[in-house]
Amino acid sequence: MNVSEAVRRRMSARAFLEKPVATETIVRALEKAARAPSGGNLQPWHVAVVNGDRMSEFRAIMEKRLAGEAIDGGETAEYAVYPPNLKEPYRTRRFQNGEEMYATLGIAREDRPARLKRFAENFRFFGAPAAIFCFVDRVMGAPQWSDLGMFLQTFLLLLTEEGLDTCAQECWAAYPRTVAEFCGMDRELMLFCGMAIGYRDETAAVNRMVSTRAPASEWLKVL
DSSP, rough: OOOHHHHHHHHHOOBBSSSSOOOHHHHHHHHHHTOOOOOOOOOOOEEEEEEEHHHHHHHHHHHHHHHOOOOOTTTOSSSSSSTTOOTTTTTHHHHHHHHHHHHHHOOOOTTTHHHHHHGGGGGGGGGSSSEEEEEEEOOOOHHHHHHHHHHHHHHHHHHHTTTTEEEEEGGGOOOHHHHHHHHHHTEEEEEEEEEEEEETTTTTTGGGGGOOOOGGGGTOOOO
């Protein structure tokens, strides 16, 4: 599989098979991904792999959170996933993507309970058997967050090469203490995102949705 093929194959899978994933495969891809660009060679990423019995333990904890059991002292989202008052054309792109996904699932816009139930599947990794959590030191700034993006995209494509599917999930920023304490991460490390890892369920309608991309004429200027 060449890079172009991996880019075409990669998607945000939102329904996974129970088929297990070898931890060794995930670690191998992470070690290769560490060759991603990094300003000043800071390599600001810190990663925890969750798989096997540990995944079962974490799922049990998250079921309690989803049922309303709060962590002692509560927890606050690490950051806003989207800017407030999102302007155009970004607002429309986000809205259309959500509408396309819920339409594919047969969930009406006015059916808020069904939408919330579906969103909660994020915190079950959409049934994926394995996952990672990516953290960054709190002293880091926007340039280092860019490094995380390059590292994670490289990792995504390497897993695609391995025949695996993924879904990067910034929604986990809503449960920073739950995740950090489970992973044994120090408080100076900030949770950036999670990522579901497994084999996509080809029969699931949600995995047949192909998100649209803006034409180059909207964002590209050739001088």
